[in-house]
Amino acid sequence: MAQKPSIPKGTRDFSPAEMVRRNYIFDTIKDVFRLYGFQPIETPAMENLSTLMGKYGEEGDKLLFKILNSGDFVSKVSDDVYNEKDSVKLTSQISEKGLRYDLTVPFARFVVQHQNEITFPFKRYQIQPVWRADRPQKGRYREFYQCDVDVIGSTSLLNEAELIQIIDKVFKRLKIETIVKINNRKILAGIAETIGEKERITDITVAIDKLEKIGLEKVNEELSAKGVSDEAIQKLQPILDLEGDTASKLGQLEEIISTSGVGVQGIEEMKTLFSYLEKMNLATNFELDLTLARGLNYYTGAIIEVKAKDVEMGSICGGGRYDDLTGIFGLKDVSGVGVSFGAERIYDVLTQLDLFPPESTETTKVLFVNFGEKEEAYCLPMLSKLRASGINAEIYPDSAKMKKQMNYANKKDIPFVVLAGESEMAAQKFTLKNMESGEQTLVTSEDLIKILS
RNA sequence: GUGGAUGUAGUUCAGUUGGUUAGAACGCUGGAUUGUGGUUCCAGAGGUCGCCGGUUCAAAUCCGGUCUUCCACCCCA
Numbered sequence: 001m002a003q004k005p006s007i008p009k010g011t012r013d014f015s016p017a018e019m020v021r022r023n024y025i026f027d028t029i030k031d032v033f034r035l036y037g038f039q040p041i042e043t044p045a046m047e048n049l050s051t052l053m054g055k056y057g058e059e060g061d062k063l064l065f066k067i068l069n070s071g072d073f074v075s076k077v078s079d080d081v082y083n084e085k086d087s088v089k090l091t092s093q094i095s096e097k098g099l100r101y102d103l104t105v106p107f108a109r110f111v112v113q114h115q116n117e118i119t120f121p122f123k124r125y126q127i128q129p130v131w132r133a134d135r136p137q138k139g140r141y142r143e144f145y146q147c148d149v150d151v152i153g154s155t156s157l158l159n160e161a162e163l164i165q166i167i168d169k170v171f172k173r174l175k176i177e178t179i180v181k182i183n184n185r186k187i188l189a190g191i192a193e194t195i196g197e198k199e200r201i202t203d204i205t206v207a208i209d210k211l212e213k214i215g216l217e218k219v220n221e222e223l224s225a226k227g228v229s230d231e232a233i234q235k236l237q238p239i240l241d242l243e244g245d246t247a248s249k250l251g252q253l254e255e256i257i258s259t260s261g262v263g264v265q266g267i268e269e270m271k272t273l274f275s276y277l278e279k280m281n282l283a284t285n286f287e288l289d290l291t292l293a294r295g296l297n298y299y300t301g302a303i304i305e306v307k308a309k310d311v312e313m314g315s316i317c318g319g320g321r322y323d324d325l326t327g328i329f330g331l332k333d334v335s336g337v338g339v340s341f342g343a344e345r346i347y348d349v350l351t352q353l354d355l356f357p358p359e360s361t362e363t364t365k366v367l368f369v370n371f372g373e374k375e376e377a378y379c380l381p382m383l384s385k386l387r388a389s390g391i392n393a394e395i396y397p398d399s400a401k402m403k404k405q406m407n408y409a410n411k412k413d414i415p416f417v418v419l420a421g422e423s424e425m426a427a428q429k430f431t432l433k434n435m436e437s438g439e440q441t442l443v444t445s446e447d448l449i450k451i452l453s
Numbered sequence: 454g455u456g457g458a459u460g461u462a463g464u465u466c467a468g469u470u471g472g473u474u475a476g477a478a479c480g481c482u483g484g485a486u487u488g489u490g491g492u493u494c495c496a497g498a499g500g501u502c503g504c505c506g507g508u509u510c511a512a513a514u515c516c517g518g519u520c521u522u523c524c525a526c527c528c529c530a
Contacts, residue, residue, distance in 0.1 A: 009521070059528060062454080102530090134529075135454080136522085144530065206528095294529095314530075342530040371488070406490035421488060435490070 010134070010142030020363070021356050025174070025346055026127055029147050032170045033125040036162060038149050041124050043106040045131075046097045053098075055105045055328070057297065063132045065099040065142075066091060099131040103148040104298075104325065104338065111152055112329035120153030120334075127343075139314070139345055150338025152326075157269060159337050160302045160321065161276035167306055167317055167339065168282045174346065175355050177309040178316075181289035184270050185299050185320070187253070190263015191290075194256065195235040197228055204228065205293035208240070212291060216240060239290065246274055246288040253290070269301060298322045304339055308349045316345045366416040366432075366452055367409045368395035369402065378425050379418070382445055391452045409435060416452065 007013065014022060030040075046067055053061055073094045074082075081089050100106050103126045111118060127147045136142060149166060151159045164180055171178045188208075192201040203226040207219050214222075219240075223233050239256060242249050250267055257263035270288060277286055284306075294303045301321030308316055319339030326334045350356050366386065368379045379395055386393040396405045409417050419431040419440075430448055433440045443451065 006521080057528095059454095063528085130530090132529080135527095137529095138524075140529070146530070316530085318530075340530070345530065369488085401487085402489055403486080404490095408490090410490050417490085419488070423488095431488095433489075438490085440489085 008142070010136035010140075012141065012143070016363070021350070022343065022347060024356065025343055025350070026145075026147070028173050029170055029341055029343075030125070030127065032166055032173065033149050035169070036123075036166055038123045038125040038151075041107075041110065041126055042128060043100070043103075043110055043126070045099055045129070047100055047106055047109070049092075049096055049098045051109050051329075052101060052105065055298075056101055060101060063134050064101055065131045065133050066095040067097040067099070069094055069096060100128075101132060102130050103128060103146050103340070104150070104322075107148070107150060107152075108325040108336075109329055111334070112326050112331045115331055118153075121151050121159075122153055123149075123151045125149045139348060141344065145343040147341040147343055148338055149340075150336050152336035152338075153334055155335045157272050157302075158276060160273050160304075161280065163319070163337065163339050164277060164286065164304065165280055165282065167304075168280075168284045170317075170341065171306070171308075172283050174350065176316075176346070176349055176353070178284045178306050179309060180284055180286040181292050181305045181307065182270070182273070182286060183289055183292040183303045184266040185301055185303060186262045186266025186269065187257070187290070188266075188293065190257040190260035190266055191236070191239055193260040193263060195232040197232045200226065200228055202297060204236075208291050209293035211240065242290065249288055249290070250274075266301075273302060294318060294320060298325055300324070302337065311349050311352055313345060313349055313352075315342070316349060317341045363392060364394050364412060364414045365392045366394075366418055367405070367412075367414045368393070368418045368420070369405045370396040370399045371421050372399045375399075375420055375425070379420055382418075382420075382430065382448065385445065386449060386452065389449050389453060391449070393452075418448070 049064075049066065052064055056063070077090065077093045081093055084090075107124070107126065111122065125148060127145060129143050129145050131143050134140060134142060149163065151163075164182075167178070167180060188205050189198075189201055192198050192204050197204060204223065207222045207226065210222070211219050220233055223236075224230070239253070242252055244252075250270055254264070254267045257267075274286075274288070289305075292303055292305055294305065299320040300323040303320035304318060305315045306317035307313070317339055319337070321335065321337040323335045324332070325336055326332075368383055370376055370379075376395070376399075383393055383395055396408060406417065415435055417433045417435055419433060424430055424442070427442070429442050429444055431440055432443050432448060432451065
């Protein structure tokens with residue numbers, strides 16, 4: 001072999017065994033989405049760069065994969081831009097398309113573009129790959145799938161509650177025990193306002209988000225480094241120390257941030273949401289987590305994050321409400337809320353906990369051994385009958401040595417093999433071999449269908 | 454984007470202070486066994502030692518660069 005072929009950094013091939021498992025996850029998620037009245041859409045892998053740029057912050061723009069214009073794009077670049085060697089300026093002249101970075105922004109574009117054909121509230125799901133030019137790491141790839149569900153055009157908190165029901169049902173079906181953490185951006189805004197650092201809400205939430213990971217001391221250090229006043233940090237401490245159940249936390253918090261209009265509104269929203277959830281009889285645990293911030297800055301209301309119990313892993317699902325996502329595309333006052341399931345991480349959790357159903361590796365149920373032309377002709381009608389009965393069946397395409405054909409069945413974990421040679425043909429029967437026990441029986445075509453059904 | 458580790462057969466890995474023809478296990482192919490696999494035995498194929506350059510009589514081994522994969526940070530699913 002000369003030079004081995006390879007694939008780009010951070011991308012992966014999926015083997016048949018992996019695909020069976022991935023499809024198990026996608027199918028489970030899709031089934032639940034449909035159960036709650038969500039409908040699928042797809043959008044192109046590439047979007048106009050103008051749709052994508054500026055939606056994910058400065059960092060996000062850098063992580064966008066850009067697509068080179070077709071044709072002789074260099075000749076169209078003006079001389080001064082070319083000589084300046086400024087990547088940003090040059091990019092805008094040689095690239096006008098990019099690969100999608102997430103599914104939410106393309107969805108917002110979709111809603112605005114098709115607003116007259118859509119009936120609101122619009123409940124859609126979308127399962128497609130997204131691309132980020134990030135440096136790959138454990139559980140982080142440059143190409144990965146997102147499974148988004150959003151409902152847009154309704155401000156009711158029932159939508160939030162229903163999304164949490166969906167989360168509950170998906171993970172119940174996948175047999176993953178989870179804990180759902182819930183917070184509200186308005187509460188975070190209220191906290192920032194109360195401690196007198198309204199403008200620094202992003203820095204404050206990002207720092208608070210790390211509380212569990214790096215500890216209180218480091219969080220305070222980081223806040224200080226970001227320019228938050230010592231006085232404000234002092235005022236923040238009692239909030240970070242809040243203890244007790246959700247109701248008592250909300251009660252205490254209500255008093256602390258009572259002077260903040262949006263803060264109080266956030267508390268009210270949480271109270272309503274939790275009262276819904278308590279009536280829904282969920283299997284998963286759910287709790288208010290004031291340290292939950294989530295990076296994306298378009299969230300304006302509830303924020304949701306799901307963690308798997310018993311596994312050290314980042315969140316496997318997350319989302320929230322965004323009041324004005326379509327505004328940037330010219331459609332005002334359309335509120336949406338959605339969550340995204342991280343398929344790759346769910347895959348890792350299922351692998352670690354050994355929760356994939358065992359039969360999912362079984363694809364073919366029966367293999368017909370090929371003895372030659374006459375035998376082939378004898379087997380083909382039977383093969384069709386089995387397939388017509390919904391039994392996964394195949395015939396070995398060449399009349400190769402027995403050993404080779406049996407080995408093929410073995411490697412593919414095919415549980416049954418049919419042997420039909422001269423004596424079977426004479427008797428108008430088939431020899432069915434159980435590959436696990438080695439047991440062989442001579443059966444009629446009717447019996448064959450019955451046994452394999 | 455910053456810092457650290459890594460790269461030898463299809464796979465997982467050995468390879469001495471630089472020294473003839475770079476090894477093992479598993480896997481693969483063939484045979485023992487022309488209609489019976491998973492076990493066993495025998496034989497065989499398979500490597501520009503990630504790539505480029507440098508030091509040296511001599512480089513898988515030392516040096517520089519580059520790429521890959523992995524880990525941490527930033528950020529995120």
